[in-house]
Amino acid sequence: MSTLTGTRHLVRLILRRDRVLLPLWVLVLAVLPMSYATSFFELFPTAAERAAYAAGTARNPSIVALLGPVYGESVGALTAQRGGFLLVIIALASLLTVIRHTRTEEEAGRRELLGGTVLGRYAGLTAALLVTYAADLLLGLLTAAGLVATGLPAAGSLAYGLAGALVGVVFATVGGLAAQLTETAGGARGIAIAVLGAAFALRLAGDAAEREWLSWLSPLGWGPRIRAYEGDRWWVLALPVALSALLAAVAYPLSVRRDLGAGLLPPRLGPATAGESLAGPFGLAWRLHRGQILWWSVGFGLLGLILGGAAKAAGSSVEGNPQLEQIMTRIGGASGLAEAYLGATLSLAGLAAAGYGIQAALRMRSEETDGRAEPLLATGVTRTRWLLSHVLFALVGPAVVLAVTGFATGLTYGISVHDVPGELPRMVGAALAQLPAAWVLAGLAVLLYGLLPRLAGVAWAVLAVCVLLGQLGAVLELSQWLLDLSPFTHTPQVLADHWHATPLWLLTAVALLLATTGLTAFRRRDLPTT
Structure with a gap:
């Protein structure tokens, strides 16, 4: 053989x-x-505009640290650096x-x-x-x-x-x-x-x-x-x-x-007896999720430091390009180009936080298919308590990640504009404004797990669609009804001069409805379901 x-x-x-x-x-x-590439063709149609953008990018160490160096002024070179x-x-x-x-x-x-x-x-x-x-x-x-x-x-x-x-x-x-x-x-x-x-x-x-x-x-x-x-x-x-x-x-x-x-x-052996923190399903869920929360928070904290440090220069790099100024202002609000840049980047952080929520919610599926859920549910632990112990981290985890991102972004941006007390709470609020939309996708993952566990992974496909709509919607000039399918389309730009909190409450209600329906379906189906 x-x-x-x-x-x-x-x-x-x-x-x-x-x-x-x-x-x-x-x-x-x-x-x-x-x-x-399509965006660069539209936003920088002349060589002079591309040269100015490339020079501004090359001078900013935060942008270079995040994306890498730029080696030319062509659309191709700018695209290679942007990616x-x-x-x-x-x-x-x-x-x-x-x-x-x-x-x-x-x-x-x-x-x-x-x-x-x-x-x-x-x-x-x-x-x-x-x-x-x-x-x-x-x-x-x-x-x-x-x-x-x-x-x-x-x-x-x-x-x-x-x-x-x-x-x-x-x-x-x-x-x-x-x-x-x-x-x-x-x-x-x-x-x-x-x-x-x-x-x-x-x-x-x-x-x-x-x-x-x-x-x-x-x-x-x-x-x-x-x-x-x-x-x-x-x-x-x-x-x-x-x-x-x-x-x-x-x-x-x-x-x-x-x-x-x-x-x-060699594996690291744990203690011979479990501590009091593992006495219930919530303690066990904390043990399973704490590593993810820690490393996601560290990673997004570092990313926030870089994004906040690059914000002021990013706003300066597009000055003189009326078309780009108009687009950036529409994306991030009317309070300045730097705030527009921060609004756009924090919305991407919201998409990533939704990925964390989906991952945490789908941990239940892996616990079930690997045979670890059934022994727990054979004890006095109810299905509701077991599922809620994981759903808790699918909701709290994105909140922690986004709060850390907003704090780090506000800290470095506040230092650059000499207004840390003013910018820190603004950036934390702008980051947390992405939370209800992220919760909607986490709630969808819970719904799919409870109702159709085999299709739970479809939640990742929905996230991918949201990413594509956000990145390509404006470029492809898609219809508004199609863009509205993404919950992130409805997130208000809280860095703008005027915004309303109504969409945040509606998105939160949708997320809770999805999660509650998933819990009801989970309580009624067989375990395990393959």
Whole structure:
């Protein structure tokens, strides 16, 4: 029997299981660069306007730290820089996909079941990597095709698309290696995300401080240095290919030197008896969710510091472009271009917080399918208390994340305009204004879990639609009724001079109705439902 026997069948199984989620993140991430290019064509029609924008961007260390350097004044160069943070998202999606189909499968016991058939020892890891590699490459090609369709040069578009694809390949392999090191999927995700965070920190430090050598140490720094549309340095693509091969050469031997279900790193043993905090379902839910709340808060706090520091310069960079001033003011309110920029970026933070709410709500589904919910519900714990313990964090988690984002943004922006006491509460309020819309999507996830648990993952598709409507709605001039399908369309711009709180109360009522309906449906259906 070959070491790869059964790989083809596992690939088909992965594609079957990810038939919704995989195409979803590929299509969303492929469309966003095209929207950036279309916007730049419309907002900066002349070379002088593009040059002024590029110069203002290059002078701002906060923008460079978040997005990366800009290497030219063409629409292509500006698009490549604007899509710099997408490399982080591609890397995150890739490593999570690999871990889901390797370590998560072992932890759930499904890998052992498959191992009892005719299956080669390298088949599981190979299938997960092949599917993720293929998704990354498809993403790169779709991105390139979309950019060419907007009018950008084909060579630069392909260079940009392949840069993102190969960053995904690198971190997919990082996920495969991390899956060999620990016996839990959470531990593998923690290791892989820590590597991603270190890579982002290196790139950020190198670009913000203009220390090129630091950025060259990070795989996230290689993408911008291909210089798509400004020279197209194809040789840089060899770096992620070589690193991926090296990581795979380490991961494969480790995958067969450990016991099935075990990791190379010894597990940290907990106390022999549970503390009082684990006496009820809410204490257990806190134990399960606290790590996510902590790391999301840290990440969004750092993001808020960068966004707040860039706000003043972002407002200055569009002065002199009447069309862009009008659009930015419409997006963020009439109280100034900097506030318009902050309103737009905080709305994106709201979308991300909705992602946290969906993730927290769907934790119930994984607890059920992994067989951990049924033993709890066989005790005195009622279904209502168990579900509410998780719903609580699906509602509180986004609030914490957005509050931290608003606080960090208000702090750095207040320092830049010398008005911390005035700007801090304004930015916290503007961030929390996104909360009811995020709650609507979390409530939808609860509804789907309680009513149609197999379709609970559709909540991610709804979030993707909201992202596309927000990013492409104005560019494509979509009808207002279509834009109104997104709850974020109804979020008032509280940084504007005049706004009304009525939409916030209505969105909150919708979220509560969805969650309550989901709870009622969950109490009436069988457990587990497959």
